Amino acid sequence: MKSSTLKKVLLLGLFALSLAGTKVFAQQITKFAVVDTDRIYQSYYKNSSALKNYETKKNEFQKEIDKRTEELQKLRQTKLTYEKAGDQEMVKSTQAEITKKTQSLTDYIKAKNIELENLKSNLQKNDAFYQKLYASIARIAEKDGYSMVLSLQDTTSILWYSNSVDITNDVILDLGLRIR
Numbered sequence: 659m660k661s662s663t664l665k666k667v668l669l670l671g672l673f674a675l676s677l678a679g680t681k682v683f684a685q686q687i688t689k690f691a692v693v694d695t696d697r698i699y700q701s702y703y704k705n706s707s708a709l710k711n712y713e714t715k716k717n718e719f720q721k722e723i724d725k726r727t728e729e730l731q732k733l734r735q736t737k738l739t740y741e742k743a744g745d746q747e748m749v750k751s752t753q754a755e756i757t758k759k760t761q762s763l764t765d766y767i768k769a770k771n772i773e774l775e776n777l778k779s780n781l782q783k784n785d786a787f788y789q790k791l792y793a794s795i796a797r798i799a800e801k802d803g804y805s806m807v808l809s810l811q812d813t814t815s816i817l818w819y820s821n822s823v824d825i826t827n828d829v830i831l832d833l834g835l836r837i838r
Contacts, residue, residue, distance in 0.1 A: 690806040693795060694826040701835040703781055712777045719770040726763045730756060794832040798825050 703709035733756045740748040799807050807825065830837050 689804050690808060691799065691802070691804040691823045691825045692808050692810050693829055694810045694824065695791070696811060697826050698791065698829055698833070698835075699778075699781060701830045701837065702787060702833065704835075706781075708777075708781055712774070712781060715777065716774055719774065723763070723767060723770075726759065726766070730759055730763065733759065790833055791829070794829050795825075798828045798832060802828075 700709065733752060737749055737752040737756065740752060795807050798804075802825070804825075810824075810826075827837050
């Protein structure tokens with residue numbers, strides 16, 4: 659082989675290797691994972707009284723919301739009956755009651771959501787747990803070659819993800835917990 663042909667082959671080979679290296683590098687940069695921290699908290703705290711208290715309150719609040727919603731549905735049905743009968747006085751009275759109960763339900767839901775968020779926040783602010791959680795996520799990310807791990811609870815930046823990048827179960831198992 660001539661010297662110029664050899665140079666061309668070597669240059670082509672180097673060019674191909676640099677492209678392949680760039681592709682591998684690009685793949686490493688874009689490899690990411692997601693984790694559902696709510697599921698991890700539930701697994702971690704499943705036997706704690708704090709989580710049981712949270713779940714009990716959540717269920718109680720939902721029962722009350724369901725009860726109030728059912729009352730509103732009955733009132734709306736009653737209003738329709740009055741409208742069919744042409745009793746405008748009772749229609750107005752019933753509508754006023756519907757408006758009052760709707761506002762009461764809205765206020766109740768807002769207040770109880772704040773209360774539940776505070777309880778949940780207190781559960782999640784356990785520093786020892788956070789240290790374990792972040793160490794576990796770091797171990798799994800480094801072992802599996804992820805360059806970024808996103809939380810599913812920050813929904814403002816995650817529009818879609820494949821289940822193949824969800825490492826939640828790996829983190830739960832790494833923390834020595836059982837998968838729910």
